Amino acid sequence: MKTLLLVRHANALHESVKGDFYRHLSAKGLDEAKQMAVTVKETGHVPQLIISSEAARALTTATIFADTFGLDKPKTNAAIYEGNEQKLLRIINKFPDGFDNIALVGHNPDISNLLLLLTGQMRDVPTCTVASISFEFDEWETISANTGDLDWYSTPENS
Template structure:
């Protein structure tokens, strides 16, 4: 059985002077990431590894989760940045099979699209939302459309 936590990056600045890739988290975004990491910790929903887009806002979000959940530093995959549903399913199908529980930190609209694709459930995915999807599959390569069950969903907005 495989499990995947989808995490949308926390709230980032929209101030001018930053390229989109380099936008940092706002203070409230850092607090939201810590808040959501605490929720995962309290529920014992602790992935084995975190894979993230290398954009500053996703990387910082992933670092907060990894540090708080006592995980190794996050792996980055540049394909997650600006990924659509097709790219994300390709990334998921190529996740390392030795791990059964992985967190993926990314961006919208891709995170919302892949959540719907995997579970058939349409959800509003605000910044720093987390969605735990469980699969009966034993191999990441076999995961496809509506194979997943949305086992847990939460966001800082409640």
């Protein structure tokens, strides 16, 4: 059985001199990330590995989660930043099978669309939303559309 923890990055500043990719978390975003990481830990949905977009706001969110969980620093995948739900699914299909629970930290609308693709459930995904999806497979490569069950979903507002 595989479990995917989808995480939308926390609230970010609206602008960066260097462009969208370099936008940092706002003070609200830093608080959101810390709060949600603790919530995930308290509810037992801690992944074994975190894979993040390389964009500053996503990587900072992922790092806060990793630190809270006592994990190694997040791995990054450049394709997450410019992905869509199909690209993200291809990334998931290449996850190492030695890990049964992996978190993917990315951006909207891709995270919302991926959640819909994998579970058939449309949910509002505000910043720092976390969704845990389980799959009845032993290999990541077998995951496809409508094969996941949404087991847990939380936003900063309801955590």
